Amino acid sequence: MTELTCDICRDLIPLVVDGVASEESEAAVKEHVAVCAECRDMYQNELERGIASLREKTADEKVLRRVRIRLAWQGMLLTFAALAVTTLTVRTVFLLWMLPAVGAASYVLMRRYSLAVPVLAGAAVLVWDRSLLSGVVMGGLLCMGIVIAALLIFAFGKEKQHDL
Ligand SMILES: [Zn+2]
Numbered sequence: 001m002t003e004l005t006c007d008i009c010r011d012l013i014p015l016v017v018d019g020v021a022s023e024e025s026e027a028a029v030k031e032h033v034a035v036c037a038e039c040r041d042m043y044q045n046e047l048e049r050g051i052a053s054l055r056e057k058t059a060d061e062k063v064l065r066r067v068r069i070r071l072a073w074q075g076m077l078l079t080f081a082a083l084a085v086t087t088l089t090v091r092t093v094f095l096l097w098m099l100p101a102v103g104a105a106s107y108v109l110m111r112r113y114s115l116a117v118p119v120l121a122g123a124a125v126l127v128w129d130r131s132l133l134s135g136v137v138m139g140g141l142l143c144m145g146i147v148i149a150a151l152l153i154f155a156f157g158k159e160k161q162h163d164l
Pocket residue numbers: 005006007009032036037038039
C-alpha cells in the first residue's frame with residue numbers, strides 16, 4: 001500500500017469524506033490517519049462536517065415537503081370553495097365538481113402537457129357559452145386539479161425515493 005505524506009493525505013480527506021476518492025486513495029488515507037494523529041483530527045472534523053451538511057439537506061427537504069403538502073391542501077380547500085360559490089351563484093352544475101378531478105387525472109397521465117387541457121377546455125367553453133366567466137371557471141378548476149396533483153406527487157414522490 002502506498003505511504004502518504006501528510007500533505008497528500010489532507011488533500012485527499014475531503015474527497016474520501018464526499019465519497020468521490022478512489023478505493024486506493026481511501027485505503028491509503030485510512031491507513032495514514034490510523035498512525036497520524038494530526039491527520040486523524042482533520043479526518044474526523046471533515047467527517048462531522050459531511051454528516052452535518054447531509055443532515056441539513058435532509059432537513060431542507062422535509063421543510064420543502066411540508067410546504068408542498070400544505071400548498072396542496074390549501075389548493076384543495078380553495079377549489080372546493082370556488083366550486084361551492086360557483087354552484088350556488090351561477091346554477092347547479094354538477095359537472096363542475098368533476099373538473100378538478102379531471103385536471104388531476106390529466107396531470108397524472110400527461111404531466112406538464114396536461115396544461116393544454118384547461119387552456120383548450122376553457123377556450124372551448126368560452127366560445128361555446130360566449131361567456132368569459134364560464135371559460136375562466138372551466139380552465140381555473142381544471143388548473144387547480146393539476147396544481148394539487150403536481151404538488152402531492154412532488155411532495156410524496158420524494159418521500160418514496162428516500163425510503164429506497
Ligand atoms: Zn499525517
